Amino acid sequence: MIRAELRSAIAASAARLFGKEQVPDFSLEAPENPEHGDYAANIALLLAKKLGKNPLEVADALAADLKNSQWAASVAGPGFLNFKISPMFLEKEFKEILKRKEKYGSAPAKSKKIQVEFISANPTGPLTLANGRGGFLGDALANIFLRAGYKTEREYYVNDAGNQIVTLGKSLLAVAGVIPEEEQFYKGEYIKTWAAGHASIIKKFKNNPESLGKAAAEDFLKNIKKVIEKKSGIRFDRYTSEDRDIHKKGFAKKAFELFQKKGLMYEKEGAQWLKTTDFGDDKDRVLMTSEGYPTYFLADAGHYLETKLRKFDAKINIVGPDHYGYVKRIQAAAEIIGLEESEVIVTQAIRLMHGTEEVKMSKRKGEFVEFEELVDEVGHDTARYFFLEKSPHTHIDFDLNLARERSTKNPVYYIQYAYVRAQSILKKAESSRPKSKRAGAKKTLELLQTVEERALVKKLIQFPEIIEDTAKDFAVHRVTRYLLLLARAFHNFYEKNRVITADADLTRARIELDKAVVIVLGIALDVLGVSKPKKM
């Protein structure tokens, strides 16, 4: 990767001039503006501040020192170092795309094991839009980790034990008229529908809400899996059952004992508490109720312990906004358990709009747009792109009518169109290729000199950096952004440069470029989980 080499060359130069301990953590970016070179470093600005020197002088000194390396820097603006990629590097990196094909941008395998837990919606009803948002995010993020060389597991944690299952059973009995309604019962249309369709089961379990709840939960889960896997292309490696995999296998108990052994627990009013306040939580949390039931939190701690015991180094947990209050306590548990790296990504809320009016969503009351409905309406590619192009911190105002209307103008088509177009050219080139007498002596990039060609090549070789950065900061929307820019670079190239020409050498070079576009667009679409159409 070019950027990594350049970075170490700059750091080495700075260390030579100012001492190793002075080298700051500087940025090295590919600027949008081509006048700012292929890469721009702000190291001189940071160093100047640290050393109390003039930024321009520092920049000049660095540029002079770098003259001895294969990197030519120019000083610009307040003290940026701008770099041009040398033709040799560019050629080498470009050929790498054609050589490695769909492996391009894949880092060598590392030993690090990452688990991405996402969706994990309770099987007490259908998936919501927020579930879908987390679903696409987790799916794409896992793809990125795989590309970055990590061993990656996608996990759906199923809360199929405890209170809510009983509540689900009771809710069903209530709509069936067996028992009276209560405030906390689930009341959505889906409850009525299920009850109406499963009269015999309800009858069978009329005195046993827990068994009824379990039966219904299994059914709901089956449906959830259908929506996730068949309709949305979201994949999971593992569905972990709270009941079977955590409680019955003793992990909740093990976590409890671990906390006890570490002396982080105490009893108060008959309940068992964990001192999560020692780890940044605003209050301590109950592990075991005064009636002797394990809390959801204890099961979760058991779940984290189980993950740790399965030798994971890191866990990324993607949760909805309603779980925000849960972050600190679960991070406390992760720390006690000794999970090396634990991240919780909280996706922000989705407001349901009807024109300019907000429609209050409530799963319990059954007022919400089902994720399945969205996917059915606009298709899975559009739905995916719609969520993935936004940072998870953004609050989304969602209008189903607008989504429907806009689905045909979605940027995802712009990208897919570029992909289809590029392939279509390849096909054409194959059938009309002039019999090339001899391969030209010139290197590919010596033949690709127009502004559009250069811009496209540089965009292409940026891809490994996009993967590398995203694996670090989880900002998946960077990839959608990149795809859009890459597609644009290709469309621009297409408008102004004919691939198939009378010049055999030039044609060959442009076909290579076109091939590289197909490869990189294809990989990036795969990473996001968006389909690669053959035609549109």
Add this chain to the structure above:
RNA sequence: GUCCCCGUAGCUCAAUGGACAGAGCGCAGGCCUCCGAAGCCUGAGAUUGAGGUUCGAUUCCUCAUGGGGACACCA
């Protein structure tokens, strides 16, 4: 009341403290005798407000203001 997230163009969203704040949609114009016009080109159009830190702030801090969410021996 306490805590978290968000206020950027008419709309939906970008921008590790950096150079002229970028896209898509929409709007106004222009481009197919030629590899796919679901494309390309041109134009109009924005950082909620007030202070502060900094050589430099959409970004960090404080206050104000608007919106969303979380604050159980529920999950």
